[in-house]
Amino acid sequence: MSQEALEGAGCAVESDNPVLPFLRQDRLPHIWCPGCGIGTTVNCFARALQDSGMKLDDVAIVSGIGCTGRVAGYMNLDSFHTTHGRAIPFATGLKLANPKLKVVVYSGDGDLSAIGGNHFIHAARRNMDLMVVCVTNHTYGMTGGQTAPTTPQGATQTTMPYGNFENPFNLPFLADACGAVYVARWTVYHVRHLARAMKEGLAKKGFSFIEALAPCPTLYSRRNKLGDGVEQLKYYKAKSTIKNGADTKDVGLTFQGDIIVGKFVDRERPTWLDSMNGHLTKVFPGKFTPYGS
Amino acid sequence: MSDKPATAKVKGTVSVKPEVCKGCAYCIEFCPTKSLEFSQSFNRKGYHYPVLARPETCTGCDLCGVHCPDFAIFGRRLKPGEKA
Numbered sequence: 001m002s003q004e005a006l007e008g009a010g011c012a013v014e015s016d017n018p019v020l021p022f023l024r025q026d027r028l029p030h031i032w033c034p035g036c037g038i039g040t041t042v043n044c045f046a047r048a049l050q051d052s053g054m055k056l057d058d059v060a061i062v063s064g065i066g067c068t069g070r071v072a073g074y075m076n077l078d079s080f081h082t083t084h085g086r087a088i089p090f091a092t093g094l095k096l097a098n099p100k101l102k103v104v105v106y107s108g109d110g111d112l113s114a115i116g117g118n119h120f121i122h123a124a125r126r127n128m129d130l131m132v133v134c135v136t137n138h139t140y141g142m143t144g145g146q147t148a149p150t151t152p153q154g155a156t157q158t159t160m161p162y163g164n165f166e167n168p169f170n171l172p173f174l175a176d177a178c179g180a181v182y183v184a185r186w187t188v189y190h191v192r193h194l195a196r197a198m199k200e201g202l203a204k205k206g207f208s209f210i211e212a213l214a215p216c217p218t219l220y221s222r223r224n225k226l227g228d229g230v231e232q233l234k235y236y237k238a239k240s241t242i243k244n245g246a247d248t249k250d251v252g253l254t255f256q257g258d259i260i261v262g263k264f265v266d267r268e269r270p271t272w273l274d275s276m277n278g279h280l281t282k283v284f285p286g287k288f289t290p291y292g293s
Numbered sequence: 294m295s296d297k298p299a300t301a302k303v304k305g306t307v308s309v310k311p312e313v314c315k316g317c318a319y320c321i322e323f324c325p326t327k328s329l330e331f332s333q334s335f336n337r338k339g340y341h342y343p344v345l346a347r348p349e350t351c352t353g354c355d356l357c358g359v360h361c362p363d364f365a366i367f368g369r370r371l372k373p374g375e376k377a
Contacts (some may be wrong), residue, residue: 016308016367017308017358017364017367018358018367019364019367023364024317027365028313028363028364029313029315030363032362033315034315034317034340035315035318035319035362036317036362037362038360038362039362039363039364040319040360040361040362042362043358043359043360043361043362043364044359047359112370170361188360189323191356191359192356192358192359195359228317229317229318229319230317230318230319230322233319233322233323234322236325260332263358281346
C-alpha cells in the first residue's frame with residue numbers, strides 16, 4: 001500500500017520519523033528481542049527504499065519462516081510470508097508473473113541456506129532478477145538456537161552443546177560461485193554501507209545477494225557468553241575490515257574472528273528472462289514475442 | 294571526546310518515542326558525539342529509553358535513527374534560528 005492509499009484508508013501516518021511510511025505501523029512494535037539486529041537491517045532497507053525513490057507499489061517483499069521471516073509482515077509493501085525456505089521459489093514465480101515488479105527476498109541464514117539452500121543456488125545460477133537480503137545471525141533464533149549452516153566452528157548451540165565442529169557455509173562465496181551478479185556483506189554496525197548496498201541491490205538487474213551480519217543476543221550471544229547486542233556491535237566494529245572486491249573465497253567467518261565486509265562482486269550477466277527471450281527469438285525467428293520487456 | 298569542540302557547529306536534535314524503545318542502547322553507544330544517555334525513568338514496558346543529555350553537541354547526523362531497531366529515535370538538523 002502506498003502512503004496515499006494508507007492515508008486514504010483512514011490510517012494515521014506519523015510523518016515525523018522518515019522510515020515510518022515504509023512500515024505497517026499498526027503492527028509495531030515488532031516481536032524482535034532487545035538488541036536484535038534484524039530491526040536495524042529493516043531500518044536500513046527502509047532508507048534504501050526512500051533513497052531509491054521507487055514507488056512502494058513497484059516493490060514486493062517475500063520472506064520465509066523465522067525471526068527474519070517476520071520482516072515481510074512489517075514492511076508497508078505488497079508482501080508474502082511463505083513456507084519455510086520457499087521464499088525464493090515464490091519470489092521467482094512473482095517476478096515471472098509480473099516482470100515489472102522489483103521482488104525482494106528477505107530471509108534468515110537458516111531459511112535461505114539450509115531449508116531453502118537448493119532454491120538459493122539455482123536462483124543464483126539462473127540469474128533470476130531478485131534482490132536477496134540474508135540476515136545472518138548464525139543460529140535458528142525462533143526455534144531455540146539450533147545449529148545453522150552458518151554457525152562458526154567452536155560456537156556452542158542448543159544442538160551442539162560442546163561446540164560446533166561442522167564446517168560453516170561461506171555464503172558470499174556460494175552466491176559468487178553460483179553466478180550472482182552482486183554480492184556484498186555488511187554488518188549491522190555498518191548501517192550506512194548496508195543501506196547503500198541495498199539501494200544498489202534494488203537498482204541492479206539480476207540476482208543480487210546482500211549478507212547482513214546481525215547479533216542474536218537472546219540465543220547465540222547468551223549461549224556463547226558474548227554479552228548483549230551492543231557487545232556484538234563493538235566486536236563488529238573492532239574486527240571488521242572493509243575490502244571491496246575481495247576474493248569471496250577468503251571471506252569465510254570464524255568464531256569471533258576477523259570479518260571481511262564490502263562489495264565483493266558487481267558484474268553483468270543476462271537474467272533468466274533475457275536469456276529465454278534471446279534464445280527463443282533465435283529459435284523461432286519472427287514468431288516469438290519477447291515476454292516481459 | 295576531549296578533542297571535540299564542546300558545542301557542535303552544525304546543530305541538531307533528536308526525537309524519541311519512549312513507548313516503542315526496548316533499551317538496546319545502540320543509539321547511546323554509537324552516537325558520534327556521545328550526546329545521548331539513558332533516561333532515569335522507565336517506559337511502560339520497563340525499559341530505560343534514550344534522552345538527549347547534551348543537546349549542545351548534537352549534530353543531527355541521524356546515526357541513532359539508522360541504528361535503531363525499533364524505529365523509536367531519529368535525528369534531524371535544526372533550521373537556522375530554530376531551538377531544539
